[in-house]
Amino acid sequence: MAPVAQRPRGTQDLLPPDQPYWDAMEQAAQALALGFGYLRIETPSFESTELFVRGVGDATDIVTKEMFTFADRGGRSLTLRPEGTAPIVRAYFDAGMQLEPQPVRLYYLGSYFRSERPQRGRFHEFHQFGIEAIGDGSPLLDVEAVILAWKWFGALGLGGVSLHLNSIGDEVCRPAYRDLLREYYRPHLGELSADSRARFEKNPLRLFDSKEPQDQALKRDAPRIVDHLCEPCAEAFTTVKETLEAEEIPFSLNSELVRGLDYYTRTVFEYQHVSLGGAQNALGGGGRYDGLAGALGYKPTAGIGFALGMERTAMMLKEAKELAPLAPDVYAVAVEPKDERYVFHLAGTLRERGLRVIVDPSAARLDAKLRKAAKRGARVALLVGPEERQKGEAVVRDMRLKTQVSVAEREVVPTVTQALSAG
RNA sequence: GUGGCUUUAGCUCAGCUGGUUAGAGCAUCAGAUUGUGGAUCUGAGGGUCGAGGGUUCAAAUCCCUCAAGCCACCCCA
Numbered sequence: 001m002a003p004v005a006q007r008p009r010g011t012q013d014l015l016p017p018d019q020p021y022w023d024a025m026e027q028a029a030q031a032l033a034l035g036f037g038y039l040r041i042e043t044p045s046f047e048s049t050e051l052f053v054r055g056v057g058d059a060t061d062i063v064t065k066e067m068f069t070f071a072d073r074g075g076r077s078l079t080l081r082p083e084g085t086a087p088i089v090r091a092y093f094d095a096g097m098q099l100e101p102q103p104v105r106l107y108y109l110g111s112y113f114r115s116e117r118p119q120r121g122r123f124h125e126f127h128q129f130g131i132e133a134i135g136d137g138s139p140l141l142d143v144e145a146v147i148l149a150w151k152w153f154g155a156l157g158l159g160g161v162s163l164h165l166n167s168i169g170d171e172v173c174r175p176a177y178r179d180l181l182r183e184y185y186r187p188h189l190g191e192l193s194a195d196s197r198a199r200f201e202k203n204p205l206r207l208f209d210s211k212e213p214q215d216q217a218l219k220r221d222a223p224r225i226v227d228h229l230c231e232p233c234a235e236a237f238t239t240v241k242e243t244l245e246a247e248e249i250p251f252s253l254n255s256e257l258v259r260g261l262d263y264y265t266r267t268v269f270e271y272q273h274v275s276l277g278g279a280q281n282a283l284g285g286g287g288r289y290d291g292l293a294g295a296l297g298y299k300p301t302a303g304i305g306f307a308l309g310m311e312r313t314a315m316m317l318k319e320a321k322e323l324a325p326l327a328p329d330v331y332a333v334a335v336e337p338k339d340e341r342y343v344f345h346l347a348g349t350l351r352e353r354g355l356r357v358i359v360d361p362s363a364a365r366l367d368a369k370l371r372k373a374a375k376r377g378a379r380v381a382l383l384v385g386p387e388e389r390q391k392g393e394a395v396v397r398d399m400r401l402k403t404q405v406s407v408a409e410r411e412v413v414p415t416v417t418q419a420l421s422a423g
Numbered sequence: 424g425u426g427g428c429u430u431u432a433g434c435u436c437a438g439c440u441g442g443u444u445a446g447a448g449c450a451u452c453a454g455a456u457u458g459u460g461g462a463u464c465u466g467a468g469g470g471u472c473g474a475g476g477g478u479u480c481a482a483a484u485c486c487c488u489c490a491a492g493c494c495a496c497c498c499c500a
Binding site: 006007009010060061062065066082083112114115116117118119120121122123126127128130195209210211212259260261271282283284285307308309310311312313333335336364365366367368369370371372373374375377381383385386387395397399402404 | 424425452453454457458459460461473490491492493494495496497498499500
């Protein structure tokens with residue numbers, strides 16, 4: 001009979017061999033975030049659909065074709081979260097965090113859901129490490145976010161990462177720029193791809209996202225938004241750039257970087273990896289979203305954050321270096337069934353000292369058990385046979401040196417500890 | 424969502440133009456005179472050949488449908 005189910009499309013199992021990479025990412029995230037004063041928050045895996053429609057933007061690809069939406073029993077429309085920022089802004093106000101000292105700095109690690117066609121490094125359920133600083137519009141917070149993400153890649157020892165930076169203005173200067181862009185493109189509408197013609201009306205900035213050959217030439221000569229920023233936006237952008245330079249964070253300006261979500265204002269940034277394929281080369285990105293809280297019906301409130309993709313980062317990490325799963329310190333073996341309880345007891349004593357101890361449960365021969373001890377990478381084997389049991393002793397074997405000593409029960413812990421700390 | 428390629432043991436793959444009980448390496452388990460190891464040797468288990476339907480005396484091998492994966496596009500993490 002065929003199994004009743006298989007892993008759903010676009011999902012994956014994170015198996016024990018994957019965990020060292022995930023541990024490294026989570027630990028680095030936590031250490032860095034706390035170091036910058038960001039505290040952890042986790043919001044629900046699903047929210048009211050309206051939160052994303054209003055927060056992310058009803059014309060975005062996420063909302064129009066990528067959400068996992070379902071109805072609860074009362075007929076309310078719910079959606080598995082496709083991104084983290086709108087829920088966190090919602091939580092910020094729900095919890096009254098606007099009354100705390102501003103800005104409120106938050107970080108999160110969790111899974112997100114988008115129903116795109118799966119591909120390498122792109123899943124229906126994926127994980128992000130992200131931060132949000134809400135309640136203050138200072139460009140120093142933009143710099144803080146950019147640096148924190150940069151340091152994360154650095155802490156993981158991941159090379160080949162590049163930082164791309166742009167400013168897309170705000171509600172003061174962007175409308176004028178949008179008109180300018182339309183004016184530029186209008187005479188060439190016939191030459192554009194169908195997708196781009198649709199963007200011309202809905203969101204001309206996204207004309208820059210196109211990879212269609214016929215759109216490329218036009219893109220090159222299009223007016224750049226950084227040349228049309230209003231005074232406050234330009235000033236903020238200068239602060240961001242100059243501070244990054246002073247901190248020696250390498251970045252490149254990319255006037256075509258617009259990002260897909262409606263709520264971004266001013267600073268936007270993205271991290272790319274050289275060996276991720278052209279289309280999925282983004283490891284993560286972020287930006288300022290001063291318009292989001294207002295769009296969600298809250299008091300207008302500034303915010304800045306990023307989200308970094310953990311699947312893609314794990315992929316690059318695996319290519320860069322090999323991390324082995326945690327091996328046990330001690331592999332405990334009973335020579336005969338009668339010795340098992342004594343071995344079980346000794347293992348417990350060793351665990352109380354914080355050691356990782358595996359008890360062999362099999363009825364196999366001693367050489368087979370030792371073979372397993374070796375394959376598991378145990379540093380020490382603890383052996384008990386009838387002789388040892390009768391004398392109240394145990395054999396402590398150093399698996400690497402292939403030497404062993406028989407010691408009294410009370411000497412087991414110090415002997416094992418010493419063997420583990422040697423070389 | 425659109426187009427293309429792929430899908431044989433846990434993993435990596437072989438299987439020529441359709442023909443008897445589908446193979447290899449690695450991995451797993453077990454033995455190699457009985458309380459000692461990752462090597463070597465020997466052996467074993469493990470696949471309804473992605474799923475379903477069709478053509479045929481006969482299909483892993485041809486046709487159709489579906490599913491999953493990969494690549495490009497769309498877009499994003």
